Amino acid sequence: MSTVMVVDDEERIRTLVSRSLASAGHDVVSAADGFRALDRLAAEDIDLVLLDLVMPSCNGLTVLAAMRQREDPTPVIVLTGVTDVSTRVRALDHGAVDVVAKPFSLVELLARTRRHLGPTTVTRTETRFVRAGGIRLDLERRRVTLADHEVSLTEREFALLAHLMRRHGEVCTRGELVHDVWGLDFDPGSNVVEVCMRRLRNKLQPDPPIETIRRVGYCFSAE
Numbered sequence: 001m002s003t004v005m006v007v008d009d010e011e012r013i014r015t016l017v018s019r020s021l022a023s024a025g026h027d028v029v030s031a032a033d034g035f036r037a038l039d040r041l042a043a044e045d046i047d048l049v050l051l052d053l054v055m056p057s058c059n060g061l062t063v064l065a066a067m068r069q070r071e072d073p074t075p076v077i078v079l080t081g082v083t084d085v086s087t088r089v090r091a092l093d094h095g096a097v098d099v100v101a102k103p104f105s106l107v108e109l110l111a112r113t114r115r116h117l118g119p120t121t122v123t124r125t126e127t128r129f130v131r132a133g134g135i136r137l138d139l140e141r142r143r144v145t146l147a148d149h150e151v152s153l154t155e156r157e158f159a160l161l162a163h164l165m166r167r168h169g170e171v172c173t174r175g176e177l178v179h180d181v182w183g184l185d186f187d188p189g190s191n192v193v194e195v196c197m198r199r200l201r202n203k204l205q206p207d208p209p210i211e212t213i214r215r216v217g218y219c220f221s222a223e
Contacts, residue, residue: 002117003027003045007037007063008052008079017050020106021113024170034058038066046074048117050109053080053091064094075116079104108216111173132168133209133222137161146204156181157200164210164220173217 004026006017011032018028029044031037035058040046053060060078067074078091081102088099097116100109130137136145142158144151153161159181164172177193178184197218201208209222 002047003029004048004050004113004117005037005040005046006030006050007032007034007055007060008050009033009055010052013052013079017106017109020110024110024113026113034060034063034066037063041067041072041074042070048113049074049076050113051076051078051096053078053082053087061090061094064091064096068095077109077112077116079109105216107171107213111171111176111216114170115173115176130162130165132165132220135161135165135204135209135222137165151203153200153203156196157203160196160200161204164218168220171213171217171219177217 004021006014006021006028007030008014008017009032014030014032018030021028029040029046031040033055037049037051038058041049051060051063060080064076064078067076075097076095077098077100078088078096079100079102080088080091082088083101091099098112100112128138128140130139134147137143137158138145139162142155144153144158144161160177163177163181174193182192197210201210204210209220211219211221213219
């Protein structure tokens with residue numbers, strides 16, 4: 001289980017983001033300013049920080065500078081309403097791993113959070129069968145059963161469906177799929193994911209339970 005710290009001087013944002021993270025299975029702590037954030041980082045095990053850039057007394061850049069001085073490797077995603085490109089670049093130069101503009105989409109923020117936490121953050125018990133949305137996967141025999149009939153999938157289609165079903169109800173980004181299903185550490189710039197997804201959906205007719213999250217990725221959303 002991962003622990004994420006939300007640092008923002010606006011209580012409304014802290015509450016909104018914290019609830020979303022908790023719903024996604026993360027432990028969440030929060031801080032209303034940079035000084036409290038630095039204290040918690042020194043005293044607790046934090047896996048990821050979501051850090052507002054503009055705060056009174058101790059702003060986000062000061063927090064990043066202090067973390068660098070301490071040699072604290074905790075990844076930081078900066079949340080900012082500042083539109084000035086140079087300020088965002090400074091945040092990255094100070095050690096932030098990502099910058100998310102306010103107002104932000106919670107779906108996108110959760111996707112970026114998963115990306116920077118890494119694939120081993122959430123532990124899932126591997127079982128032979130995965131079931132969701134009227135579909136049953138036999139992971140040992142590589143078989144897919146939809147309703148009362150078997151569906152023939154290629155190895156890649158099966159891997160894609162298995163990944164989405166294991167993450168049932170969560171948004172899987174395109175970059176995540178390229179890495180986890182295709183085994184690539186970079187985006188090849190092709191439409192391999194879209195082509196495979198189209199073939200998979202055609203085989204799961206009449207009602208394929210995979211939702212496209214525009215500009216983010218895909219979600220296996222069936223109950």
